[in-house]
Structure formats: structure tokens, C-alpha cells
Amino acid sequence: MKQLVEKHPLAIRWFHWLNFPVLALMIWSGLWIYWANDVYRLGWGNTTLFKFFPQSFYQAFHLDHKLAQGMSWHFLLMWVFFLNGLLYVLYTFFSGEWRYLLPNRDSFREAGQVLLHDLGLRKTAPPVRKYNGAQRIAYTAVILMGLGSLLTGLAIYKPVQFGWLTRLLGGYEAARIEHFVLTIGYVLFFVVHVAQVVRAGWNNFRSMVAGFEVAEVPVNEVKK
């Protein structure tokens, strides 16, 4: 029997949708900052496979000569990013939502099955309880990445006052690279996330806005 089932609590929907523009603006202002010393690349020796970023990229999005503006945006929005993330973690902890989100002992096996299914190599997807194993791993990892951005960011922002943290992360230059790599990680996460949301369809997308999902519930589980 088809039923409306509650999927995402209101608080989680707010945390999710506030994080989206805030993280986007953090990345955008981060690009303005990065432009001022854009030295990272993929490659070895004199061979460069990809330079972060080609000149055309900066020009297309007018990312150049905005270092001061980038820093002022970054150091305002960092508070929103941090508080929103902290409240999300506290909420998932106290509401018990963490039970759906943290990977368990089945998650890694399940994630493999999900991957095979999504690639069309396996007929059935494993059963899910709100999230499948791959989702649990991805959504927990992205929160850890958020913590990573916070810590590497702090190590770059105050490398003397938080010198112990900067040293722990391998020094000032290493912390900058880690901060950058995490940002690339968010972009990759975003691409996969949006592709999966498109693939999962309207019912799933709507649940992140309206909270409920239509599901086929076995009759003996329907509450009277």
C-alpha cells in the first residue's frame, strides 16, 4: 500500500539547504583568494597534466583581482558554515538520526552492491533504511571533510596562535594544500550527489524539501 512516510526532519532540511549556498560562496570566495597565488597543479617534474586553474577559467568567471573581497567574504561566511555544521552534528546526535547516517558493518559491502547496481552490473539494489551503505559512507565522509576544512582553515588563518594544529597538519604550506584538496572533494561530491539525485527522481528530491516520501509499505506495517 502506498503511504506518505516521514523521511527528512525539518531541521535537517534547513541545515542542508543553508549549507548549499554557504559552501558555494565559501568555494567562490576561496577561488578569489586562490587566484592571488595559483600554484597548484596535477603533474610531476616539468609535466603538468592540469593546472589549477587555466587563465580562461578565471576570465570566464571574473575571478581575478578579488583577494581582499574574497578574504572578507570567507571570514564572514566561515562562521555560518561552522555554526550550521555544528548544529547539524549536534542535531543528528541528539535526535538519533545518526543511526541512519553512520556507516555500520554492512555499509561497505552494501556500498559495493550499490555501485555495481548503479553501473548496471547488478540487477537488484540492496534494501535501504533511509540511506543505503554508499550514502551512509558518503554523507559521513562529507561531514568529516567539513571538519577537515574547518581545521585546515584554522591552521592557515592563525598559524601562530594555533601553531600546534598547523604543525599537526604538516606545516603551513601542507595545510593550504589540504584545504584546497578538500574543496576539490566537495566539488566532486556535488557532481556525484546531483547526478544521483537526478537519477533517484522527484519523490526522493521532494523529500529533502517537503520531508515526506511516497513509499510502498507492506500492509501489516501500516499504522492504523
Place this chain on the structure above:
Amino acid sequence: MQPDNQIPPHPSPDGQDLTLPPGSPQQQEAARRTRRSFIVGGLAALGGVLGWRYLLQRPYADGTPQPFRRVLDANGRLSSAYFRETRLAREFPKSQAVKQVRTNGSAGLESEIDLAAWRMVVQPYRGGKAQEFTLADIKALPRVEMTTELKCIEGWSIVVNWAGARFADFLAKYPLASRSGQPVKDIANPPSDLAPYVSVVTPDEEYYVGLDMHSVIHPQTLLCYEINNQPLSIAHGAPLRLVTPLKYGIKHLKRIGTISFADERPADYWAEQGYDWDSGH
């Protein structure tokens, strides 16, 4: 609090037909909740866009909209509250120092300079006649050598071997920074009437930085006259420059002209162009 109708374990919904019968109570409920949520979400998004645009359109304060400047300043106050003079910037083995030290910008260095005639002018905090110091006066103070990381606000950093006199030692010998004329003997317990801010300006007044006194009397803040054991070149700020690994490179003023003390934050070249006044590490 858990909702009544919680999601049970179920097969992946992929490929299932999940359309609700038109006109059914569930379909009406779904339509109502969907409509309400998207309207609230849309209004929140609109509010967010308008709010952000409002912040960006506020009058500018030193090259950045007022609300952003307030947050930069609040961050600076928070860092000062957390600041401890016992926290030192990392020091490196001298062998790691770069041989060719990068330069960046020439504001304040473009006028002619006669190194023999150069004097550092210091305006006492309590007023009165400015005092002049020669390079020999600075060199008479204990020489401190340190190898620290210079971090440019642009994002690059280099390890540099510096030598000079501690600013704190200068203020210990020449008590010009307190109203009562007391010297800075112990940086952990400075005189209570010590000026809160220090201004450093190039002789041509083209480049100027403002610093908080905590950073100025920190043991790693130097009146620097050598790089790699060689006297400073003109491009590196001969004959005397400021070095403080507690701040970005923009505060490492080259070719010191005048030093004065203030109750309010002194003018700062880059802070006027939208950067954080504190720019501290």
C-alpha cells in the same frame, strides 16, 4: 521526538511506480505539503539573496562594505583576546632559509635614500619632542637572529633568516611607548599605561602600517637590519625594516621612517584597500 509514520526498511524505490491515486487523501496531503514546502523554501531563498545583496550594498568602510568590515574587526578582537605572547611562530634551521628572498611591491621605497643620513624618528607616546635614532643605536641593542616563515597575504610563503633587535628591547631601553615613561621590562607584564597601538611609516609616508602593541612587543617582532647575515638591500628595506611572523607580509614595513604610538588603530595601507586591519597569525 520521532514522527509517527517513520520510514521502515524497504526495497530501493528505484523503478517503482509511486504515483498516488488522483484525488485520494494521500495525494491531496502530498500536494498540500509539497506546495507549502516549496513556497516556504522559495521565500527563504529569495530572502537569502536579498539579504546578501543588502549586505553588499551597505556603505563602504575602508574598501569593503560596512558589515564585512565589522566582522573582520570582530574576528581581530577575538584573536587578540585569544592571543598569548608565549605562543611563538615556528622557527626553522638556518639551512632551510631561502638564499634569494622574494620581494613584492615597492610602495614607500621609490624615493631616494641617503643611508648615511637616515634616522629612525620616534614620537613619544606622552608627547614632546620626537627622538632620532641611528642604525648604530639599533645595532647596539642585543642582536637576535631567527629563521621564520614569511607568509604573504597572496598565499605564498618562504622561510627567511632575519637578524635585528627586538622591538621590545628597543622599548625597554627607550621608554617611549608609555605615558609615564616606564620601559617595557617584562613583556608578560608591560606597563599599564602602554600605548595600545603602534604606527610605522616609511620616510616618504607612502607606506604605513598599524600594529597592536601585543604583537609589537612579542619576542619575535624585530627591527630588522640583516637577511642571511647581510645588511638589507634597498629592495628589502635598507637600512631598517619591520619583521613580525605574527602578521602577514603586508605588515613587514620596509625602510622604517617614523614610529608613533596611538590610542586608536593607526592608518594601514592595505586595510584601507579592503584588507583585514589585524591581518594577524
